[in-house]
Amino acid sequence: MKITKTQLKQIIKEELSGVMEVGQEDVEKEMGDYLIEKGVYKALPGGTVDVFTGTTGGARNSLENSGKFADGDIRTYIDKLDRQIR
Numbered sequence: 001m002k003i004t005k006t007q008l009k010q011i012i013k014e015e016l017s018g019v020m021e022v023g024q025e026d027v028e029k030e031m032g033d034y035l036i037e038k039g040v041y042k043a044l045p046g047g048t049v050d051v052f053t054g055t056t057g058g059a060r061n062s063l064e065n066s067g068k069f070a071d072g073d074i075r076t077y078i079d080k081l082d083r084q085i086r
Contacts (some may be wrong), residue, residue, distance in 0.1 A: 028080070031073070033047070034062075034068065035062060039056045039085050040058050049081070056085070060074060063078075
């Protein structure tokens with residue numbers, strides 16, 4: 001089977017996109033666990049963050065001060081928390 005350069009680029013792009021999504025989910029889980037551990041948020045059954053038990057400002061500060069997470073990942077996660085509240 002032969003594929004064109006354009007088709008190969010599309011296949012690579014789709015595969016990388018899938019890997020990036022899984023990686024982002026892992027980072028978000030780690031951030032949620034960190035926020036629960038530090039008492040910024042309480043946990044829902046199943047261990048996810050209960051967005052109504054804390055503030056996104058407090059979460060942002062805690063994540064930034066931890067030195068464990070990239071700014072872009074923090075921004076993405078805080079935006080996700082904000083959307084859950086609305």
